[in-house]
Amino acid sequence: MIKEKFDAIVVGAGMSGNAAAYTMASHGLKVLQLERGEYPGSKNVQGAILYANMLEKIIPDFRDDAPLERHLVEQRLWVMDDTSHTGLHYRSDDFNEAKPNRYTIIRAQFDKWFSRKVREAGATVLCETTVTELVRDAKDKVVGVRTDRAGGEIFADVVILAEGVCGLLGTRAGLREIPKPRSVALAVKEMHFLPEEVIEQRFGLKAGEGCVVEAVGTISRNMAGLGFLYTNKESISLGIGCLVSDFAAMMESPYVVLDALKNHPSIRPLIAGSEVKEYAAHLIPEGGYRAIPQLFGDGWVVVGDAAQLNNAVHREGSNLAMTSGRIAAEAIMQVKTRKRPMTKQNLVLYKTMLEKSFVIKDLKKYKDMPALLHTNSQNFFTTYPQLMSKAAQNFVRVDGIPKIDKEKATTAAVIKARSRLGLVSDLVRLAFAWR
Numbered sequence: 001m002i003k004e005k006f007d008a009i010v011v012g013a014g015m016s017g018n019a020a021a022y023t024m025a026s027h028g029l030k031v032l033q034l035e036r037g038e039y040p041g042s043k044n045v046q047g048a049i050l051y052a053n054m055l056e057k058i059i060p061d062f063r064d065d066a067p068l069e070r071h072l073v074e075q076r077l078w079v080m081d082d083t084s085h086t087g088l089h090y091r092s093d094d095f096n097e098a099k100p101n102r103y104t105i106i107r108a109q110f111d112k113w114f115s116r117k118v119r120e121a122g123a124t125v126l127c128e129t130t131v132t133e134l135v136r137d138a139k140d141k142v143v144g145v146r147t148d149r150a151g152g153e154i155f156a157d158v159v160i161l162a163e164g165v166c167g168l169l170g171t172r173a174g175l176r177e178i179p180k181p182r183s184v185a186l187a188v189k190e191m192h193f194l195p196e197e198v199i200e201q202r203f204g205l206k207a208g209e210g211c212v213v214e215a216v217g218t219i220s221r222n223m224a225g226l227g228f229l230y231t232n233k234e235s236i237s238l239g240i241g242c243l244v245s246d247f248a249a250m251m252e253s254p255y256v257v258l259d260a261l262k263n264h265p266s267i268r269p270l271i272a273g274s275e276v277k278e279y280a281a282h283l284i285p286e287g288g289y290r291a292i293p294q295l296f297g298d299g300w301v302v303v304g305d306a307a308q309l310n311n312a313v314h315r316e317g318s319n320l321a322m323t324s325g326r327i328a329a330e331a332i333m334q335v336k337t338r339k340r341p342m343t344k345q346n347l348v349l350y351k352t353m354l355e356k357s358f359v360i361k362d363l364k365k366y367k368d369m370p371a372l373l374h375t376n377s378q379n380f381f382t383t384y385p386q387l388m389s390k391a392a393q394n395f396v397r398v399d400g401i402p403k404i405d406k407e408k409a410t411t412a413a414v415i416k417a418r419s420r421l422g423l424v425s426d427l428v429r430l431a432f433a434w435r
């Protein structure tokens with residue numbers, strides 16, 4: 001197939017793979033990137049919020065030509081029961097800055113743009129090519145890959161596994177375990193198309209501004225899950241993700257849950273009259289710090305979702321993917337500059353550098369959160385949202401019932417729903433996990 005040897009082979013052309021390939025190619029390394037999809041982005045799903053800072057560190061002037069939808073000026077967090085939402089909204093004109101902090105993007109377009117940058121930087125990018133196996137030498141060091149194309153093996157000093165959450169290549173090679181159903185969420189998402197001005201009117205936005213709604217509560221039907229709605233230029237991305245183990249235990253179907261979200265009285269008017277043109281489903285790593293596998297070995301490193309580097313508590317993934325891809329590339333370049341072999345002993349540098357970054361520091365800080373939310377999902381995603389709605393309604397409804405009686409009724413509902421001790425223990429555990 002390809003006779004020459006590369007400095008690095010990157011498996012996957014998602015956020016992490018593109019970040020790694022671009023960084024290495026733009027510093028003169030001979031890079032081959034292999035992507036199984038018809039084009040970069042054809043297999044990729046995201047909400048999607050792009051965090052500008054992490055891309056700026058790779059392509060400082062990305063705003064000049066990247067396909068960006070809206071810059072975000074408002075974030076809404078809704079706690080929902082079946083008929084209501086209690087909201088925390090944050091909106092600031094500060095986000096109308098010269099270089100906005102967050103944008104909505106459409107991954108199919110964005111990944112194509114990113115891949116063009118990778119090619120322009122000098123990397124060879126081959127699509128419709130699935131890497132089927134890692135090639136090892138007599139000492140078990142990874143020295144290349146086999147693909148589904150005829151022609152055998154391709155060799156490189158190092159292979160970067162940027163193959164996404166399932167990471168079949170790495171799991172088949174025994175580099176890490178298949179992610180457990182309790183540490184991955186299955187998210188389903190639809191694209192609802194509406195005229196630009198209708199979106200702006202419904203969300204109170206000026207041209208180019210965007211709004212995000214993230215929602216928890218009875219919408220996830222007793223499962224640990226999150227609903228999301230992101231405004232693009234002429235479309236709204238609407239979706240919901242819940243733990244795979246919860247889907248299995250509750251015998252729920254993702255599309256039924258998404259349909260219920262679409263029909264919620266707080267969501268329905270926001271998408272009314274829209275035309276649905278796309279439907280997608282994808283896994284999200286949710287295990288946090290404790291789910292991170294071995295990150296490097298003889299001749300290989302793993303980055304992005306394949307390394308489970310996803311901060312589910314803050315709903316961040318692509319920024320961790322880009323940063324881990326960039327840092328892996330920088331570590332590889334340092335090893336190469338020192339004229340050292342790409343062995344486990346030398347590639348530990350990638351882990352050391354990653355540990356100093358926000359990626360591992362953030363995941364470590366919230367290391368107990370995933371387990372807490374996942375094991376108490378009925379409390380956090382059903383009981384407490386229902387109580388919050390009841391308390392809010394008691395507060396705002398004026399009906400001649402003395403306030404003291406209403407407060408007693410709210411307290412009684414809390415006690416009935418959950419013993420005092422249970423509530424206190426949930427709150428204490430939450431506070432400890434968040435500290």
Ligand SMILES: Cc1cc2nc3c(=O)[nH]c(=O)nc-3n(C[C@H](O)[C@H](O)[C@H](O)COP(=O)(O)OP(=O)(O)OC[C@H]3O[C@@H](n4cnc5c(N)ncnc54)[C@H](O)[C@@H]3O)c2cc1C
Pocket residue numbers: 011012013014015016017018034035036037040041043044045046047048049050051129130131132162163164165168169187188189239241281282283284303304305306310315316317318319321
């Ligand atoms: C519904 C949803 C909403 C999300 N919203 C957000 C958000 O708003 N903001 C955010 O920051 N993150 C979000 N994320 C997370 C984000 O999408 C991921 O963290 C990010 O895409 C990970 O990038 P990656 O490069 O590691 O993997 P991916 O983007 O999944 O890329 C992996 C690539 O590898 C290719 N590949 C796999 N196996 C092979 C093989 N054997 N050979 C060749 N190619 C292969 C795939 O085709 C794919 O192109 C969301 C995720 C989902 C599912």
